[in-house]
Amino acid sequence: MILWNRILVGVDEGEASLGAVRYLAAVLGGSNTSKVRLLAVFKPPDPDLEPDPGALETQAAERRLALEARLAEAYHILVEARLAQENVSTDLVETNGRSIGETIMAEQAAGGYGTVVVGRRGMTKAEEFLFGSVSSNVVHQATDCCVWVVA
Amino acid sequence: MPEDGLKRRAEEVLGRPLDRVRIITDTTQFMELSRGDVLDLQGKRYLLTGVAYEGRFGLDEEPKHWVKRALDLDDGGQKLIKLVFYEQFDLPIGHLKVRCYRSPRKEARILELVRGRPEFMQGLTFLDTAGNEVRVLDRVPGQSMDRVLDAQRIDHQTYFQTRLKDVLTKFMGCLEAIAFLHAHGERHGDIRRDHIFEHSGHGGWIWIDFDYNFELAESPFGLDLFGLGNVLCYLVGRGIPILQDLKRDRPEVLERLDSGDLSLVIPNRVFNLRKVYPYLPEELNRVLMHFSASAPIFYERVEEMTADLGPALALLP
Numbered sequence: 337m338i339l340w341n342r343i344l345v346g347v348d349e350g351e352a353s354l355g356a357v358r359y360l361a362a363v364l365g366g367s368n369t370s371k372v373r374l375l376a377v378f379k380p381p382d383p384d385l386e387p388d389p390g391a392l393e394t395q396a397a398e399r400r401l402a403l404e405a406r407l408a409e410a411y412h413i414l415v416e417a418r419l420a421q422e423n424v425s426t427d428l429v430e431t432n433g434r435s436i437g438e439t440i441m442a443e444q445a446a447g448g449y450g451t452v453v454v455g456r457r458g459m460t461k462a463e464e465f466l467f468g469s470v471s472s473n474v475v476h477q478a479t480d481c482c483v484w485v486v487a
Numbered sequence: 488m489p490e491d492g493l494k495r496r497a498e499e500v501l502g503r504p505l506d507r508v509r510i511i512t513d514t515t516q517f518m519e520l521s522r523g524d525v526l527d528l529q530g531k532r533y534l535l536t537g538v539a540y541e542g543r544f545g546l547d548e549e550p551k552h553w554v555k556r557a558l559d560l561d562d563g564g565q566k567l568i569k570l571v572f573y574e575q576f577d578l579p580i581g582h583l584k585v586r587c588y589r590s591p592r593k594e595a596r597i598l599e600l601v602r603g604r605p606e607f608m609q610g611l612t613f614l615d616t617a618g619n620e621v622r623v624l625d626r627v628p629g630q631s632m633d634r635v636l637d638a639q640r641i642d643h644q645t646y647f648q649t650r651l652k653d654v655l656t657k658f659m660g661c662l663e664a665i666a667f668l669h670a671h672g673e674r675h676g677d678i679r680r681d682h683i684f685e686h687s688g689h690g691g692w693i694w695i696d697f698d699y700n701f702e703l704a705e706s707p708f709g710l711d712l713f714g715l716g717n718v719l720c721y722l723v724g725r726g727i728p729i730l731q732d733l734k735r736d737r738p739e740v741l742e743r744l745d746s747g748d749l750s751l752v753i754p755n756r757v758f759n760l761r762k763v764y765p766y767l768p769e770e771l772n773r774v775l776m777h778f779s780a781s782a783p784i785f786y787e788r789v790e791e792m793t794a795d796l797g798p799a800l801a802l803l804p
Contacts, residue, residue: 384700385589387573432674435705462752463583465785466713468706 338480340450341370346440346470347410348376349402352455355411356486361417361452372424373447374410376403376440379431403428439472444481452478456487492601493560497525497534500563506532512616517553517570525560526568528613528621532625533557533566533588533698557623564627569594570699581753585710587699591620591631593697597673598622604754606664608684608695627695629687632657633680636725648724652803654722657692660716664694666789669708676700680721711754712786716778719796720750720758723771728757737763747781754780770799 345360347353359373364370381395407426414424431439444452456471464472471485503522512527514520524535534591553572558565570589576585600727601607610624629635636654639646661683665675675682675785676699684693701710720727733741740763748759757763758779761772774795777786786792 379704382700382702384593385575385588385591385702431704435707437705461780462581465710465751466580466583466585466706468709469701470705473705 337471338448340482341400342447342449343370343451343453344440344447344449345374345404345410346377346408346436346452346454346466346474347374348436348470349406350455350457352486354408354410354413354455354482356453356455357413359484359486360412361419364414364419365417366419368420368423370419370423372414372419373449374407374414374424374426375440375443376407376426376428377431377436378403378428379436379465401426414417434469434478435470435473437468437470437477440470440474441477444478449481451482451484453486456485458487493525493532495611496560497523500534500558501536501737502682514570514615514619514621515617517555520555520570526557526615526621528615528623531623532560533568533615533623534560535568537724539567553772567624567626569622569624580710580713581750583752585701587701589698590700591622591698593673593676593700594622594696597668597697598624600668600671600673601664604664604667605691606660606694608693623627627684627686627693629685631681632683632685632692633721635685636722643725644766647764647766651723652800655796655800655803658719658722659796661692661694661718662789662793662796665711665715666793669711669789671700672707673697674700674708675714676710678711678718680718687720706787708788712789712792713778715751715789715792716775716786717756718760720756720760720775720778723767723775724760724763728760728763730755730757733757733763747779749780751778751780751782751785762782768799768802770795770802774799 345357378400381392383392388394409443411424411426415421429443430437452474454471454474475483475485494505497508498504504774508522508674509524510527511520511524520535522537528531530736535555537556538550538552541551555568557568559723572590575586575588577584595612598610598612608624608627610622613621615621640707650718661788668675675694675697677696680696681801682696686693718796743762744757748757748762750756750758758775761767776782
């Protein structure tokens, strides 16, 4: 069942996702009516792009560490805004061949989250065409939930 | 084959004498391989006849030392042999840059995927004794389609009246071929007009060179679509009009243009070709406008492009 007060927040290494977390903290601060899950999506480095398996493992480990650090930072922002610790959780999942936006929305569907929150980096139209955008992907795929895009 | 027999066979295939032949089983040091060397790849032997040269605009005649010209010692067939060379660099695209990686593994995988499909170059991948993925490609007889089209000395309106429908029909086949790659989770990676060859025999168009790759998480096929848009604009306009050229040659056209008529990514290229060539059908121009700065939505899949281009093609003379 989809519940509006189950909130899924996409977190990555970028500053925009922290901006989204701060916005959420400002909106929900002091309230205990919502459950917030902070979700970082780990995309393993592509073996096509790095022939050295050792270097590939190092890159993967660095990427994971950066995401875990960002999750911890986001968690503290919410707790400091007086969200109850038991209502805030963190998770790191893998893309498993999907885009980051698809992975977030798969977690949304699986967990019955009524609200999805993502940051927006302010890409140009050309960048969005060539490289795609997580927030646009999330918005395009959303069918049974509310999406907050924090720019 | 004893060395005497091998030298004799190599000379027979080459059609002239060789000072010596050297059998190579490890291609790691590709700079050291030269004409007269015979690559032994899992029992198949190829005589190297020289190095290939870059055909890219502005880089003509630059040797590509990791790509050798060769002859198959079994049947004398002409081959291009791509040796393992890893490089990465920032590819400039308009004002943007994208990290580009040369990936032998990706090209080997695509060669396997497209085996027997005439819209793609064909080849086999062998492992040398050092584990390098060496790609042995059948040489496509012919030249890149842009050279073929550029050689036709006719004005644009005649081209539109007499050739464009055939040209775009061939391009539809190229689009369907790229859709096939995407459906299998692969991308071409380096879509340019000189990466489509026209077979000198049957005239079919053939995609070549699949070894570029990029880390594109959210829009895995965005760069391919960008390339397809450029190729389409080139084909429809028989050259993409550039603002500087219009200013010099057709200033009255320049006055009709605004920023929304230009390429979304490379803003000195005109994509609203109907303002340059008013006889182009609106339906065809609309496909091009998906790649322009004024596009409200982009193509995200090749099938969306073919769905629009098919009906537009039917309207052409």
